[in-house]
Amino acid sequence: MMDITISGKNMETGDALKQHVQDSILAMVEKYFERATNAQVVFTMEGSRVTADCHIHLPTGLFLNSSHTAHDAYPSFDQAVEKLDKQLRRYKRRLKKHHHDREEELAHFAAQYHVLDTTNDETDETEGFDPLIVADMEVQIMELTVGEAVMQLELSSKPALMFRNAGHGGLNMVYRRDDGHVGWVDPKEH
Secondary structure (H helix, E strand, O other): OOEEEEEEEOOOOOHHHHHHHHHHHHHHHHOOOOOOOEEEEEEEEEOOEEEEEEEEEOOOOOEEEEEEEEOOHHHHHHHHHHHHHHHHHHHHHHHHHOOOOOOOOOOEEEEEEEEEEOOOOOOOHHHOOOOEEEEEEEEEEEEEOHHHHHHHHHHOOOOEEEEEEOOOOOEEEEEEOOOOOEEEEOOOOO
8 A cells, every 4th residue: 555645734635635636646656666655745835826745755766756836736736746747657768768677676775964054154264164953864875876866866856866876886976967967976985
């Protein structure tokens, strides 16, 4: 059974909307995968507009994100799901094109993710720069090939993705460049 979490910020999500979300997510995911995944849908009301943020964790370990804003919860969600459907279709097409339709879950390990406050001007430069940590959370770093990492970056809205290179086991990063291309950082161990 697929775990779908539906919540609302500044608004109530009624039973009819929750059922619509569950039916739509299940129908979309089952077109592409046999096994269950996790999904989270958050509706946020800001003024007269509703934003639907959708996050889906695929059985392969990859994450897809989409959001859309409209004047009503249903069209905002339907447009966000349409974007997710396009991402899933593109993902499956790329997997088939590369002849390795990965069904096993990706290996991953935990890492600490810190958000630093760099706006603090009170730091004396002679003391060194020691920024304040404003958020601290655990994230999962996946073991991927470079091609899978690029695909995951393209499917997400994130500016960068750190991963363990499946080819040699080292930490690598792919990122979006200002010119529209994807950069790849592969540090050489000394």
